[in-house]
Amino acid sequence: ENDNCSGATMIEANEDESCVASGSGTLVAATPSSENNSCGGSADDDVWFEFTAVSENHAISLYNIIGDTLDLYHVLYEGDGCGNLNQIYCSDDNNSTANDLTVGNNYFIRVYSFTANELSNLTFDICVFTVPPPISTSTTLYTVEELVTDVLIDSECNQAFNVTSSTGSDFGSTNGIGYFESNGSSWPFENGLIMTSGDVANAVGPESGVLVDGTYDWPGDGDLEAFIPGLNAGDTNNASIIEFEFVPVSNSMSFDFIFAAEEYGTFQCTFTDAFAFLLTDSSGNTTNLAIVPGTDDPISVLTVRDDQYNSSCESVNAEWFANYYGPGGLPPLTSPTNFIGHTEVMTASATVIPNEVYTIKLVVADDGDTIYDSAVFIDGGSFDIGQLDLGEDILISSGNALCEGQEIVLDAGALPNNSSIEWFMDGTLLEGETGVTLTVNETAFYSAIITVDNTDCAYGDDILVEFFQSPQIVAVEDSIIKCANEGHTLEVNIENSDQLNSLTYIWTLDGIDLQTGTDNTYYLDELNEESGEFTVTVFDDITYCWNSITINVDFYENSYCVDLPQGLSPNGDGFNDCLVLDHLEAKEDIDKIEVFNRYGTKIYEMNEYVDQWCGVDQDGKVVPVGTYFYIIYFNSTKEPITSWIYVNY
Known part of the structure; x- marks a missing residue:
């Protein structure tokens, strides 16, 4: 079908030296064409190809040639139609170069066997590519x-x-x-x-x-x-x-x-x-x-x-x-x-x-x-005799950062004879750092400069060092006094949680594991008299960076978290002069206290009681020696409690 110019097979010219786009041809049953040809050989079995120039310089390559003869000839033409072609060059070599082409113009390639052969069975591939420049x-x-x-x-x-x-x-x-x-x-x-x-x-x-x-x-x-x-x-x-x-x-x-x-x-x-x-x-x-x-x-x-x-x-x-x-x-x-x-x-x-x-x-x-x-x-430039190299940046995005609190040693290697080194952190000279290593634990740009004495020779390198953040743990309560029969929830918050990955919380008491998981709280069972140093360790599940804090927990045996004294000696000696309910958290829940003599007569009442009753009645008169009874009322739903106390001077 491409036996003549008008039926030329269109092939794509490659923009580089590759032959990703190519064509194929055969001289089987090919016949002569009428177009002018001043080249050598016998063009009695020619076939035609056409391409559009994408560069001023192209190469034409005939390859994978198989058949009864391997001697191909090709001719390059230019022109606006098959009836108006100008011959550019001839090539007996299977590879040729076409220079000074016009980008966008169409060109024709005529291929035939050099020798006369009416029954050729030859096949071949053809590629037009852009000639790369040489060195x-x-x-x-x-x-x-x-x-x-x-x-x-x-x-x-x-x-x-x-x-x-x-x-x-x-x-x-x-x-x-x-x-x-x-x-x-x-x-x-x-x-x-x-x-x-x-x-x-x-x-x-x-x-x-x-x-x-x-x-x-x-x-x-x-x-x-x-x-x-x-x-x-x-x-x-x-x-x-x-x-x-x-x-x-x-x-x-x-x-x-x-x-x-x-x-x-x-x-x-x-x-x-x-x-x-x-x-x-x-x-x-x-x-x-x-x-x-x-x-x-x-x-x-x-x-x-x-x-x-x-x-x-x-x-x-x-x-x-x-x-x-x-x-x-x-x-x-x-x-x-x-x-x-x-x-x-x-x-x-x-x-x-x-x-x-x-x-x-x-x-x-x-x-x-x-x-x-x-x-x-x-x-050029690859002959390396030991330039200062602090290594690749240590980055969070690269996954090679360490955790906050850990240390990284930067190493400048050996110093040339008669030379000195200076280290910088974010451009500020680190006074006193004159050794070939620098230990760092902060995110910053670090640089080292080596100067050879008595010369203009100075060279250096820099490195960005980043650290993964560790969980910043804050306890809702860092010290707790609880009742033996009351439950209580220990809770921590992570201030920088938005900069971390998923977290794991490990709760321990005096080194003994209590709870591991994703819960930032731990519940103290009211039936379990747990006290001591509770430690919560929080891990980032991706970076494995961690931190921990300790929460101190103590408890009182009295069920309502108040001490109930049963003896009082208000003689002014500063010892046991007043009825003191010394559990601060419990006192905050006290509504009032009422004191009665042994006949059931109320002699004293105080709202928001702390430690005001010191053996006197409501009018401030000293009560006689004897046994007295009192009732403590709470603001919460707790039932009031009663107890007795003996007053003696």
Whole structure:
């Protein structure tokens, strides 16, 4: 149906380098078309496709080609109709790039087999995608020393020195050391250091063929040969080397990198170039940091590969292989570099001793020849020799906060030699805090600044520390005196309950569990003479933060919570002069008291009685020695009580 221009199959142009939208075609029963064609091959079996440009630059890719011939040709046209087409270019390659297109205009693609074939059974897929920009490189923007101190380490307190280097330009060949930027491409690193066994300038994508830069006058490296299994002395050529000393300020160092190589695919089981990151301590012990994670294998094409791109070559550590820009892989035009394959981002790391001088040698070289180049890309600013790191913020929202009252120790790590540290809380200097640790128990922004003596070097870090709130418990009554035969309810309230989760209350008496649950009250049974220190502990069910308070409870044995004296001696000596009902809570409930002599005559009455009767009658006259009776009336529904008392002087 797309055998001619007027029946062209519409395919969608992708806005990025993916081929999410694509088309398919076949040359079965295809016939020639009348449109002009100045390209090569025999267009006797052409089919047509049409797309609308969404970018000024697009790539056309023919792939998954199956049939009696695999040699396809395609032609790109522009025009406002099939009768008015202008030929833009021809391509015998299955991948081509169309530049300077007009966004929104329609373009036509004519596909046919290069050779004359009236009965072709060929099928294929076709994709139009937006060509991503490649990386950019420079060998002049930075000196090698600046690549180390300003790009690789990028620290205000750079402690790297004695930088040396060697590459092809030192031997009349190409420059294999330089600077790169992602340039808006899909390359994982924004910028950094590139070291290659070829030419930095030719590392710019897309993938366009084998890189073969370098001459035999450009030597290899003996240290690399000594550390890589299978290499013999003199095996390497075209070594790019950077070596420098540095002083770590913490107990670890690390940096991120990607290894890229031209041997991936066809030669990934037989050939590989070599590279190493050789770290040497002050005692002369050297370790290669360029190791496949979880193994002792040096990273190379042989130790990181995927059989998806060479079925006769078994995968090794394929999880660390990222992209292949060749047959069966991604379209070469989408490669941000000119290398056919590369690894995932890896991290070289080591445990080090703070304030000790270390030497590191970064080296990459060709093995056995000067072709099929390789490269190492090191992420700019990732060379970490121990910046101050107080850790991630400790936040309630992250769930890693502690409870109020608990302590968190902030640790600044080791200090560089001849340096000092200051700690701040919400921007205010904490006087006297000059150690590398700070213990905190309050929500605040904390920061530390390290200053190297007699320099302009100062660096720091800050951290927000939050604490989960603990229940703020308030007792309705914090001290209670109750009657032995009266019930009473202990109750607490949580002042900050709106900032907490569900709560659990644990009631105990002198350490013995009484009640656990969601009830903020505990009832004292009137039949149970409970007294002592009642403790209620309240837990937040989510954060497990808690708090507790104690309520003191005492009781009186008299059923109405009053003491009923049975002897009175009102002689003015200050002892037992008056009828005292000393239970305060009970007295608040007393309505009045009436006193009678032994003949039943009422001699005294007092409303809201406290302790006013001291052996006198209503007129204030002293009563004679003898036995007297009194009645206590209550405001509540309690029945009045009676008792007797003997008065003697």
